[in-house]
Amino acid sequence: xxxxxxxxxxxxxxxxxxxxxxxxxxxxxxxxxxxxxxxxxxxxxxxxxxxxxxxxxxxxxxxxxxxxxxxxxxxxxxxxxxxxxxxxxxxxxxxxxxxxxxxxxxxxxxxxxxxxxxxxxxxxxxxxxxxxxxxxxxxxxxxxxxxxxxxxxxxxxxxxxxxxxxxxxxxxxxxxxxxxxxxxxxxxxxxxxxxxxxxxxxxxxx
Numbered sequence: 001x002x003x004x005x006x007x008x009x010x011x012x013x014x015x016x017x018x019x020x021x022x023x024x025x026x027x028x029x030x031x032x033x034x035x036x037x038x039x040x041x042x043x044x045x046x047x048x049x050x051x052x053x054x055x056x057x058x059x060x061x062x063x064x065x066x067x068x069x070x071x072x073x074x075x076x077x078x079x080x081x082x083x084x085x086x087x088x089x090x091x092x093x094x095x096x097x098x099x100x101x102x103x104x105x106x107x108x109x110x111x112x113x114x115x116x117x118x119x120x121x122x123x124x125x126x127x128x129x130x131x132x133x134x135x136x137x138x139x140x141x142x143x144x145x146x147x148x149x150x151x152x153x154x155x156x157x158x159x160x161x162x163x164x165x166x167x168x169x170x171x172x173x174x175x176x177x178x179x180x181x182x183x184x185x186x187x188x189x190x191x192x193x194x195x196x197x198x199x200x201x202x203x204x205x206x
Contacts, residue, residue, distance in 0.1 A: 003044075004040050004070070006030075006033055006037050009080055019180040020166070023168060024166070028076075028164060038069075040069040040070040042069075043069055043070075067146045068145055071144075071146035075158055076160070079158050081189050082185065083184045084188075086184055088183055089185060089188065090106055092187065094195070098194070113139060114178050116141060117178045122143070123161070124162070126141060127141075128156050128157040129154055130194060130197045130198065131150075131152060132152045140153070156193045165177075
């Protein structure tokens with residue numbers, strides 16, 4: 001059975017400067033993301049061992065550990081690709097049209113998204129996603145890595161708002177981190193995700 005592995009960054013550690021420092025990227029990727037990969041693999045191994053031995057007293061804890069660590073791994077895998085060296089992109093094509101229809105324009109979306117980021121209590125993520133059931137864009141706050149995420153939701157853009165993602169650069173001023181992040185959002189990656197998820201067969205969720 002294959003194990004989860006840490007993906008390479010699609011750019012150098014310092015490629016997102018001055019908006020995110022190379023030091024943060026190195027720590028975030030090599031230490032934090034690696035810890036989630038290790039935790040997910042360990043949880044899977046423990047679940048296998050518990051099922052094989054019949055000692056399932058810790059099954060509830062093991063499932064929670066798997067959800068937390070696997071979500072951390074998958075979220076970060078998307079997060080790295082959601083960013084690119086400073087290009088000040090804006091959405092284009094059908095994703096742009098969907099954002100304009102849903103939020104009244106890109107600036108309206110930015111204002112709403114920033115407010116949502118500011119409202120996250122403690123650790124979490126801000127997400128722009130596609131709801132396959134409602135066939136529309138949705139925004140949501142994700143607590144920790146995995147909490148408060150509805151089914152049939154496919155993330156398009158994810159912003160890590162855990163303090164380890166920005167504290168060395170912005171200390172406790174999360175709003176400055178969010179405003180800087182707009183400069184490095186990879187909207188081409190988001191558009192590619194948008195096209196892919198809308199093409200999925202969603203008959204099972206309707």
